[in-house]
Amino acid sequence: MGNKQTIFTAQQLDAYQDCTYFTRKEILRLFDRYRDLAPQLVPLDYTSHPDVKLPYELIGSMPELKDNPFRQRIAEVFSEDGEGNMTLDDFLDMFSVLSEMAPRDLKAYYAFKIYDFNNDDFICKTDLEKTLNKLTRNELTEDEVRMVCEKVIDEADLDNDGRLSLEDFQHMIVRAPDFLSTFHIRI
């Protein structure tokens, strides 16, 4: 591409650089990835802030996401409409938070939202059961699922209300040694 890129204005690129963890080159590369998902929908000129949303099916079929059991939740959390249909901003935001450079707390906040299936700002037992079933592809028996969920609530719930609030979650994840290395996607 060289220096003469005409997709974004200089101010737009600067704004993206400040608001995400990506450099100019990476932003342009991500734009190419975004466009490759649907070349007929995404214009080559973003200087006029076009309102383009890619449907969830395209996002969920990306090689980085297609094997992830939580891909639908990830797309829902980062999309504006909450349904998984992503604009370029959402796309960049998603990969920025999931990149290596994002700090632990930012990731913990978004991880909480991803695991909160019913969007009620608490991870309750049903959310945990859904998480577990997605993780093990429904291969555990109901009793086993119940026992594991009870143990999780037992360990992480500090305020004893039977569900995990954001504080409980962040408090627990702060001490997890593997969180940063597993909760990131490379693109």
Next chain:
Amino acid sequence: MAYNNVNFMRLLSEESSHSTVSSDSCEYYQTEIFDQLPSIQASRPEQSRQACEDYQGGSEAGEEVSHDSRGPKVKASTQPLRNLVMCIQGRRGVRDRRKMQISNIGFWESWRRSQSINRKRVWAQMGGTLSGLLPWQHTLHAIEGRFGVGVKAYFVFLRYLVYLNLLHCALIGGFVLGPTAFYGRGKNSEPLTFGGDDSVLDFFQGSGYLDRSPVFFGFYTPGSLNLQCLNTPLLYLTGILTILFLSLILVVRRTTVGYKHTWMLGKRHSMNVSYKIFCGWDFTIQDPPAAALKHSFIRNDLKLFLEEQSFSLREAQRTLGQRVRLYLLRFVLNLLVLTLLGGAFSLIYFATKTSQDERDHYWLVRLVIHYLPPITISFVNLLLPHIFRKISSFEDYSFTVQVNTLLVRSIFLKLASLGIYLFFIFTTIELNQQKNHFHCRENLFGREMYKLCIFNFLCTFCNAFLLNYPRKLLQEKYPSSLLAWLWRKQHFLIPFNVLDLVYSQTVCWVGVYYCPLLPLIGAVTLMATFYIQKFTVLRCCVAEQRMFRGSSSSVLFHFMLMLGLLMAAATLGFNLYEQEVTTGKNMSSCGPFGNGESVFNVTGVCVDSLPSPAQSTLRYLASAAFALPLILAEIILLTSYVSRGRANQKAIERLKDMLVMICAFPLQSSSDKRFLVKQHTTVLRRLRNPPRVRSAAIKEDVPLNH
């Protein structure tokens, strides 16, 4: 209430405004958590969503609330944009507002801010290019994608050892090769030419041509550099000691970093189910078979956890009679293990004795006889762990305890067999010295270490190409044959491969005094091992079914490395001591300390030539009178650290209890809860980020009753 006026010191860590993968940039955590709380969110309905709709208006959810919060106001408004928890449009709005603010601030401030932003960008770019330059980064990336974090940890460890060996090579070059090349060698040392008796076999046996080459100790006779305190023997000794000392510092540092991490998190959390659920899925996986594998990992891990629960239940229900029988059985099995170890050691002894046999045979037989000790050691190390595994299945331990005992026994076997071998070499060389005096004792010892190193590498090579690759071909071509069923799928067993690496590094350390080019050989073999193992992992292996926690076992491996280093230092020390003690009988007639000089002579001459205050200080440091205060000081330091750590843990427990107690009363304000969680995390963080903090002491009076 008892806690009306509470003062607490807020520590600002300099890592708060940028993050590395392993650091906790949690300084602004308290502001963050504050504006995410449900009650605060409720007071600003849908503000963050609105910000995303029209990014002109841009209510700064992050900034506004921070003015209400108890957080430091200064910090919040200069927080990096990327770290704000809001969508991109919201951040854009914040950015525009900050820009407008900049025009109100004044020239100097705005210039400083833009400079700091540019500087951060440049640093980030430099960091990016540097990490891209690290060797094999692309390979590690691919391996991580297919096999996960555990296997990658092995390769990262391998790369670390390569760096270590290259550092050693540089030191050897500076301290040993350089002076010898520059100032020449002794007058009556043997020339480095091909003699009549030399053959290619010398490269495998370490005799003949190689015996006279720079590879071994005997080459480095004292040259023309002959000052009292600066001569080639002293430089040689200093070089070796520097290598060992530097390795000690690096390994200890790596061990304590990993240990602090695991220990501070509390050992009870290593089996934490929450981690398995929330950090269980590796988001970097992009391969359907790897994803399927990960699913079965997680499932197996959870089943393991459930099994452990039921095991501990069963264990609690054992009757007295069952318990007594079990302990007796365990005692007998441990005796069996000890006898097996004893048998292995005696096998090594016989092999060592046979290998010193100097009779003339056909060249192949002679080669095999020379290599008999390394062959025996490798054979023993291959066979015995399997037997140990069978034995431990009778001992009725839980799975993790089983794995740990197996690991400990294997480590002991490997290091002890090396130690016993060294001991036997010493004694047999002593005996042989009395028969033929002209052999250079140090060269003999160096030869054995050289052979061990070469044989290790040959083993890895043959394992990959003669064992794993045919196995894989057999599985592919004839999957239903009997042989394929017997010779089942190959797993990449991480702990045992790491043990091999540690063993070869220990051999390098032990042998570096007698064979100065051993680090170079080690570095080359390690690099070749990298490619061989990469081939094995990517082509021949199916990833390990049981999940491997990279973080908690890395402490064990670094500890093993430290043990190896200590063994090397002990060997060297014993050898030098023996040299001093037996100085009348068997003078070493080769190398830097030939011509009747010993290590202590040379150092003594140097010390004598120093000015007298330095001399007396050195003598005092070396004497026993200094050792005692040193030990006392270390004990005091250690006790103070341990007691401080314990006091902090107690404080954490107390705060936790307070939290539970307060939350048990539903009418109590939730701000109490928030305050206590903050306290808790502050103390926890203080435990983990002690150095490099600029303390900004903020005294706050916090009324707890609203």
